[in-house]
Amino acid sequence: MSVLYLAALAVSLTGMVVLDRRFRLFLWRDARRGAIVLVAGVLFFLAWDVAGIGLGVFFRGETEFMTGLLVGPELPVEEVVFLTFLCYLTMNLHGAARTLLAGARQAEPDASRDGSTPA
Numbered sequence: 001m002s003v004l005y006l007a008a009l010a011v012s013l014t015g016m017v018v019l020d021r022r023f024r025l026f027l028w029r030d031a032r033r034g035a036i037v038l039v040a041g042v043l044f045f046l047a048w049d050v051a052g053i054g055l056g057v058f059f060r061g062e063t064e065f066m067t068g069l070l071v072g073p074e075l076p077v078e079e080v081v082f083l084t085f086l087c088y089l090t091m092n093l094h095g096a097a098r099t100l101l102a103g104a105r106q107a108e109p110d111a112s113r114d115g116s117t118p119a
Contacts, residue, residue: 005065009081016088025095026088034091041087042080049075049083 020026027034052058053074060074069077 001068002065003067005063006067006078006081009078009085013081013085013088016085016092020088020092020095023096023099025099026091029095037091038084038087041090042083045083045087046075046080049079 017027021028027038049058050072053072058074060070060076066076066078071077071080
């Protein structure tokens with residue numbers, strides 16, 4: 001039993017939290033709304049996994065890098081942490097894109113002020 005994969009996921013998830021805290025991308029922008037979105041995303045993908053497991057499409061891969069702990073049949077604990085990381089990463093990317101686009105819009109000169117027309 002190894003915790004290598006789980007540790008790598010935990011380090012990655014910690015990195016997402018640090019980036020979010022530093023740039024106020026997701027949870028640090030609006031904690032209540034962010035928590036609701038994060039939990040909804042994780043639950044959606046867990047339901048997707050459970051449906052895939054029930055249909056025989058998904059199954060647990062055996063590797064020496066995983067703990068072997070299961071949350072449900074064919075559903076390792078690492079999957080829950082991975083799905084949390086995946087949703088957090090997506091929302092951080094969304095927050096970063098929104099921030100960058102808002103900054104780009106503010107940097108554009110106002111064409112109506114100088115009488116020129118946009119190209």
